[in-house]
Amino acid sequence: MRVLVVEDDTDLNRQLVSALSDAGYAVDTAFDGEEGYHLGDTEPYDIVVLDIGLPKMDGISVLEEWRRADRNMPVIMLTARDRWSDKVAGMDAGADDYVAKPFHMEELLARMRAHVRRAAGHAKSEIECGPVRLDTKSARVTCDGRIIKLTSHEYRLLAYLMHHNGRIVSRTELVEHLYDQDFDRDSNTIEVFVGRLRKKIPPELIKTIRGLGYRLGAEADEA
């Protein structure tokens, strides 16, 4: 999952990047509103953590511009101004949630997981596909009850496919959502990791759709 962090405080920004990377997210970061707006407007993020008090362009304006441009990724506001009028303004601008500073990182991570899951259409914290089960809270994957050990990159790939199971996911989409903007985007890397995953879970679970990409599990109903 790819996340954008827009926070002008360098220490807090660094902490967020570190914690989110540890939690398996590919993290892009911006230190002011204009840079944040530009990234959110051009890159496909699964979720955004957006500070309200930003230099150059405030968080509310950034969010309003994104929503006006039909950028519908979940956005969690980070705000030191925790009055209800600020929260109402943020939610009315299109935010999905808010976290007041100072906050516990675990709380932020839990809310992010919930929003990413819900945006992909999953209500529960556990996602199943055949014998494979992904617990988004503990980042644990099991197959027929056995714990599967995955590397960070393998986990990211499987988690993305599990969130979007039944749907064809292109290699480009995978690259865009699994790596941050500084990563050298070579789609062959994806094939290598898909190959590794097929050795750890039933291989028929990840189908290669020629010319289009990959699909986890059976084809989802169009309805």
Place this chain on the structure above:
Amino acid sequence: MKLNSLAFRLFATAALWTVVVLPIAGLIIFSLIRNHILNGFDGQLKTYVWVVQAESLGDGATPARPTNIGEPLFGVTNSGWYWQVKPLGKGVGATLVSDSLATSTLSSPYEHSAVRDGGGFRWLDIRGPLNQPLRIVERVGRLGGDDDGPLYSFIVAGPLDWPGTTISNFGLVLAVSLAVAGLGLLAATYLQVRFGLAPLRKVEQGLGDVRSGKAEQLESELPAEIEPLQIELNQLIAANQEIIERARTQVGNLAHALKTPLAVIVNEAEARETTFSRKVTEQAELMRNQVTLYLDRARMVARVGTIGRVTDVRPVAEALQRTLERIHRAKGVDITLVCPENVRFQGEQQDLEEMIGNLLDNASKWCEHRVRLKISVAQAALPSTSHVLRLEVDDDGPGLSKSERSKIGRRGVRLDETKPGSGLGLSIVGDLVSSYRGTFTLEVSDLGGLRAIVELPATQHRADEKQA
């Protein structure tokens, strides 16, 4: 008209002056007129006595009977107008009397030793033949130019009732006239005071409008004398609001300046599993609560003394309903809003938002799925405010026992540490409600959970309720 008012002072002073001066003026006028009438009566009597003396001259030896005095009432029996010519001592002839005296005679002031005045007249007030009060004037003299002739008493009497009636009639007319004039003066004074002080009442009404939020400043057309007062008051109101806005901005900036570094400290400490980091986390949590506490207090202090702030309740409640439903949508919280149109809260919008927001947030955290916010306006029990704004927030959660309810509202008290939050929400509500001299109580809800009731001052309302 209040006793301790400018209007009363002006009116009372004018009324006192009128009540004291008019009777004194009346007495003076009455006295002057009374003297004038009595002097006129005396002058008439003197004229008649001169005529009687002249008409009695006759042949110079014996007095002749006066025939042409010029007053017909001397010929009407017992009319009260009488004359008499009477010889004194060795005087010659009989006593002559007017036809009006018939067979009676009049006492002589000379014989009663009455003192002669500067004009040679003697005066005496007696009772006449029919016991009517008479005033007698007498001249004592001789007939013709004979200096050695006998002395005669020439008397004319007139009825004292005549000037008395005239005087009492005049007194009555004067008293009625002065009473009417006095009442007219009082009425004119009252109108003058009302008219003169009307601009001050406009200022008072304008300040009331500013205080209740109907107007932002005083905008009356005022006389030149108090126009500067209005200008100064408007500048004071503007300065007051500017100070509040500046203070609020500073508090917001302070919140931002403190809370971001606190977030960094908390996250840095939580990333390590040491005794030191746990202590840092614990102390940072205390700092966070203290920062929130004093920022809240700073906001409240900044608000003390602000005037003229009124908030429409329904838009605030609708925005918070919308926001809280989105925040808690994972849980599927359904917030029902019952709120009449045009309900207005006499206070800051931010404060109302904090109260409703914290109550709804608390209810949303604890409910199963249902939360209800009911807003109504009721007649106040206290005479100081005309209406109270009643907020009721119900949830269908597990509710609280009586002892648990008594703990809620204390700053930082959390009954369930597994729920996110700082334990500050309801204590902020309690503090805000107190600052507005309202009441905050917790009860059992008919939905099964907790009911929080807040009563606050309201300004006005309309009764048509709408279900949101």
